[in-house]
Amino acid sequence: MKARSEVHGAVSIVNAIASGKGSALGISLKVIAEVEMKKGIETKIISQNTNDYSLVVSIINEIINRYSLPFSGAEITIHSEIPVGKGLKSSSAVGCAVALAACDSCGIEINDQAILDIVVQSSLDSGVSITGALDDSAACYFGGVVLTDNLSRKIIKHVEFNEDLNVILYVPDTESLTKNVNANSLKLYSNIVNHVFNMAINGSFLDAITLNGLIYSTALNYSFEPVRLAISHGALAAGLSGTGPSVAILCNDDSLDSIVSSIEKLEGSVIKTKVNNKKAKVTVSQ
Structure with a gap:
């Protein structure tokens, strides 16, 4: 089964690297990921404006291993409006989009926290993040303002923000x-x-x-x-x-x-x- 997801980007309110606690704000630039899990192939990625390949592969492997799925990889197409390597949370947005679509394509019933945990763990495993970037992933996933303790993987606060700005x-x-x-x-x-x-x-x-x-x-x-x-x-x-x-x-x-x-x-x-x-x-x- 094939699934497509839509996730938005974010910007920093407080960068978590210094203290382990961070905050981010959702913005309207978006990522669309289309995922179909496959048997007998490694993960193949077609993307526009993203170089987050190691993270994407790590996410697919994490999902396969975590849920003991009978797949070896996935075919993934990513369309992103978010510039890469610019501090605009492109990795977190892509990660959330791929994880959400991949789980849906497998028919896995999964809660929001589990999706974020997959992305955080994969961000650490692939080396794209220093703290796991829960603040960034949560802001991309939920929108609005999030405040997190990245080291304990806890969302401290989530509120909507003024959309008129x-x-x-x-x-x-x-x-x-x-x-x-x-x-x-x-x-x-x-x-x-x-x-x-x-x-x-x-x-x-x-x-x-x-x-x-x-x-x-x-x-x-x-x-x-x-x-x-x-x-x-x-x-x-x-x-x-x-x-x-x-x-x-x-x-x-x-x-x-x-x-x-x-x-x-x-x-x-x-x-x-x-x-x-x-x-x-x-x-x-x-």
């Missing part, structure tokens, strides 16, 4: 893969990142985005110029997403054009999207 993504031409980041150097910032996480727990999501971005931009030696431009033109929040290089900017309609015009002067591209509160779903099962 615009999300502007400044995407530099450079690429940054999380697996190449020195996690130990970022853990030196754990105390101050914990303060930002507590702000987010108390609902100060916009301030947390900006402060988290300033901390990680300092630690990873990124320029503050995109954030400065965005804030000076009316942004409600602006901060580095993931380990960069992308910057996520949230704003009202009245400042959208001004912010985009200022950011477009920088090298790279600009993507306009919205907040997403929609949960991942299976769209076709046949």
